[in-house]
């Protein structure tokens with residue numbers, strides 16, 4: 165039965181002021197006589213208006229429109245050969261989990277069917293703290309140098325003068341930053357318009373690390389594969405729904421769960437040893453690339469099930485604060501610069517959006533007791549009682565010696581220093597594009613897509629690119645697609661009535677920065 169009816173049947177709540185006093189006339193303001201001005205003594209009315217005036221909090225700067233639900237994550241397979249994580253080595257363990265799906269560029273009232281990546285943010289409440297997997301529904305991303313992120317996002321949002329979305333700005337940025345070609349080829353296929361929020365896969369995109377007690381680790385990419393498959397809409401279906409029912413995905417998710425058809429995903433991990441990473445054709449920290457499944461097979465790990473709708477959207481979904489830096493022991497961030505930037509950006513934006521004590525809001529609060537030296541601040545709910553607010557000799561906190569976690573400052577073992585150092589020297593060049601960047605989108609276009617997929621890709625791009633006014637941006641974008649595949653570019657050119665052009669001039673693949681043993685040794689900083 166829908167929750168509203170349950171409430172109507174059971175909730176005989178008495179109407180009160182915010183200090184709990186019963187109110188006889190909820191719809192009346194006190195005034196001086198039948199025609200006089202209002203009274204300052206009417207706390208009920210003033211408090212009502214003052215609270216209403218403050219109802220809106222900042223919407224998320226990206227991923228503002230979303231929907232979410234609760235459920236559980238269950239570890240189904242033993243992976244103790246690659247990690248000492250207590251959680252991930254306990255098959256059968258289930259953790260209460262909250263998931264929020266979202267679009268990226270639109271405002272909080274925008275259409276669920278917009279062509280955009282979908283956010284797939286997961287909060288897994290384990291006995292060792294909350295693990296947040298802040299994923300997308302695409303296995304790659306637009307950038308690999310985080311300094312580009314705010315610029316890139318600005319071009320996908322509104323023009324500062326016209327306050328309109330702007331196709332020139334959109335393609336101007338992308339065609340100048342062609343490492344985006346892989347993500348754009350996916351985004352302009354029908355995968356860019358998923359059929360609802362829950363009929364899609366989720367991917368870490370970034371490389372993480374599963375670590376063991378002895379200090380060894382494997383690089384890891386996480387995949388969540390939807391049991392019902394990845395369902396998509398055509399460009400025209402998505403456009404029509406955006407007008408007819410902008411909340412299509414939100415409604416679909418709520419009603420599916422309410423009907424007891426619980427969305428389920430199988431969780432897999434792809435792993436790569438440090439030695440394999442040295443030989444990998446691409447930089448293991450480059451999130452514009454996928455790891456071929458035949459070389460790095462998918463290994464089952466767990467299961468995600470959504471079986472409970474929120475009772476209150478604002479409290480349980482809008483106030484949910486996901487952060488890639490919310491990690492648990494033995495599951496670590498790799499030094500992918502985009503991921504490293506995200507470790508900072510999310511808690512930072514939460515402090516702005518929700519306040520410094522965002523972790524104390526019930527949806528964000530870990531299920532394990534918190535003990536540290538953070539105190540006070542706006543909206544403190546738990547100030548940790550009488551416990552000393554420094555490391556006191558009278559009541560010291562115990563430090564868990566945490567060998568594998570970035571949370572543990574002191575480590576027991578010597579890392580494989582050589583491998584850690586590989587990152588040296590690579591950071592500057594990640595912004596540059598080489599021939600390597602077109603290999604995977606080319607394979608996607610030529611080998612993975614069928615004729616219908618290719619037709620839709622051409623159509624979807626043409627509809628958008630056709631709105632560009634600048635001939636220069638159009639030509640550069642056609643070159644960008646020619647670098648993926650010349651026939652793709654020629655077909656788009658024909659569809660938008662533009663002259664055909666050849667590929668972009670970029671550096672050869674041999675000049676791409678990859679991890680090589682010893683690179684770090686000479687470039688310490």
Ligand code: HEM
Nearest residue numbers: 224227264283284285298299300305310313369505509513
């Ligand atoms: C949301 C920053 C890249 C997935 C956000 C938010 C910020 C942000 C500030 C708003 C969070 C909030 O208000 O609660 C960044 C930066 C990035 C980056 C600085 C790169 C430098 C990525 C990537 C992914 C991703 C690569 C996926 C692989 C998400 C998701 C959300 C989000 C799923 C929505 C979380 C939710 O539902 O609350 N991002 N982001 N972001 N981002 Fe990113």
